[in-house]
Amino acid sequence: MAAKIGPCVVLHHAATPMAPKPPRMAPLLQAKWCSTTLSFRCAATAPTTRAIATTPKPMLQQADQEEGRLGFGFDFEQYMASKAAAVNEALDRALPLRHPAERLHESMRYSLLAGGKRVRPVLALAACELVGGDEAAAAPVACAVEMVHAMSLVHDDLPCMDDDSLRRGRPTNHVAFGVSTALLAGDALLALAFEHVARGCAGTGVPAERALRAVAELGNAVGAQGLAAGQVVDLASEGAPVALATLEYIHVHKTARLLEAAAVCGAIVGGGGEAQVESVRRYARCVGLLFQVVDDVLDVTRTSEQLGKTAGKDLAADKATYPKLMGVDGARAYAAELLASAEAELDQFASHHAAPLRHLARFIAYRQN
Ligand code: GRG
Numbered sequence: 306m307a308a309k310i311g312p313c314v315v316l317h318h319a320a321t322p323m324a325p326k327p328p329r330m331a332p333l334l335q336a337k338w339c340s341t342t343l344s345f346r347c348a349a350t351a352p353t354t355r356a357i358a359t360t361p362k363p364m365l366q367q368a369d370q371e372e373g374r375l376g377f378g379f380d381f382e383q384y385m386a387s388k389a390a391a392v393n394e395a396l397d398r399a400l401p402l403r404h405p406a407e408r409l410h411e412s413m414r415y416s417l418l419a420g421g422k423r424v425r426p427v428l429a430l431a432a433c434e435l436v437g438g439d440e441a442a443a444a445p446v447a448c449a450v451e452m453v454h455a456m457s458l459v460h461d462d463l464p465c466m467d468d469d470s471l472r473r474g475r476p477t478n479h480v481a482f483g484v485s486t487a488l489l490a491g492d493a494l495l496a497l498a499f500e501h502v503a504r505g506c507a508g509t510g511v512p513a514e515r516a517l518r519a520v521a522e523l524g525n526a527v528g529a530q531g532l533a534a535g536q537v538v539d540l541a542s543e544g545a546p547v548a549l550a551t552l553e554y555i556h557v558h559k560t561a562r563l564l565e566a567a568a569v570c571g572a573i574v575g576g577g578g579e580a581q582v583e584s585v586r587r588y589a590r591c592v593g594l595l596f597q598v599v600d601d602v603l604d605v606t607r608t609s610e611q612l613g614k615t616a617g618k619d620l621a622a623d624k625a626t627y628p629k630l631m632g633v634d635g636a637r638a639y640a641a642e643l644l645a646s647a648e649a650e651l652d653q654f655a656s657h658h659a660a661p662l663r664h665l666a667r668f669i670a671y672r673q674n
Pocket residue numbers: 420421422423424456457458460461466473527528532533536559560596597600674
């Protein structure tokens with residue numbers, strides 16, 4: 306299912322000295338940030354006719370509004386680093402080396418604790434915060450989505466799938482441990498994810514009804530309506546011309562669905578109401594697709610060293626990607642639309658609660674690896 310995209314971006318080209326600073330990472334969309342950031346917001350929140358007819362507010366006021374949305378003085382880099390560190394510690398605790406299957410545990414830990422941006426767990430934690438939940442309630446689902454993610458990377462790299470040898474700057478799991486151990490490590494990570502949600506939710510006092518909904522959400526995201534479906538259509542599409550709708554199906558399922566589930570599970574265990582959870586879902590679906598569009602652009606604009614994984618792979622394999630079907634500029638414009646739509650979903654929440662997710666969407670849009 307394609308993400309629902311908001312109204313067309315109405316660009317407002319008046320750059321202002323009061324415009325907010327872009328994040329510190331060198332941005333994919335940097336050229337557009339300075340002149341259009343405020344306008345992305347206007348375009349996403351107001352009907353086009355109104356955006357054209359209304360006299361623009363004074364620049365100072367717009368910049369204040371923008372800073373308010375981003376949370377005055379909110380330090381996203383610090384937020385991301387502290388959440389990632391907490392998740393890393395929790396993952397380390399969740400997966401000790403155990404006799405006599407040390408090699409299996411080593412292989413699982415190799416992929417689970419090998420760095421990575423930890424975007425999915427941070428989405429879960431931030432979505433829990435968004436709906437006013439206690440962060441501790443979201444810790445088990447945050448760890449679980451990273452376990453599922455690690456599993457998907459291990460399996461994706463296998464010789465029967467993408468057959469890749471480099472991941473996060475290191476040999477892939479099957480190169481380091483052999484194919485059968487890597488396969489089992491992936492399977493065991495997947496099982497551990499669900500065990501971790503069940504035990505962790507019980508341990509942190511999350512009502513069983515919310516824990517069950519989170520388990521169902523995660524299962525749906527991984528299985529035949531989620532990652533596995535996206536992967537199978539992706540594999541079947543190799544070497545054949547791929548329409549944009551098929552590409553969208555692949556990425557919504559392979560990539561966006563897990564990011565969506567991360568945020569939705571965070572909102573569920575945080576006690577969000579139905580409308581809030583669905584709003585989080587729409588936000589995360591846009592962010593998830595944005596993540597993949599950016600990934601495709603990075604594949605053709607960055608080196609293997611910069612990415613920590615094989616760059617230019619999609620191009621070499623003649624794979625359908627957003628840059629291939631839309632051109633690099635078209636893909637960037639699409640990324641800008643997805644970012645605007647994602648942020649528009651956050652407008653109904655208190656800005657200090659929404660700031661982490663707003664920053665996270667921009668982090669994903671402007672990331673460099
Ligand atoms: C076994 C049920 C089952 C499903 C697995 C192999 C597979 C089916 C799906 C592949 C899914 C996949 C690997 C999608 C790519 C998603 C993606 C863009 C990964 C990169 O994520 P980052 O950039 O990586 O967050 P880091 O390293 O930062 O964690």
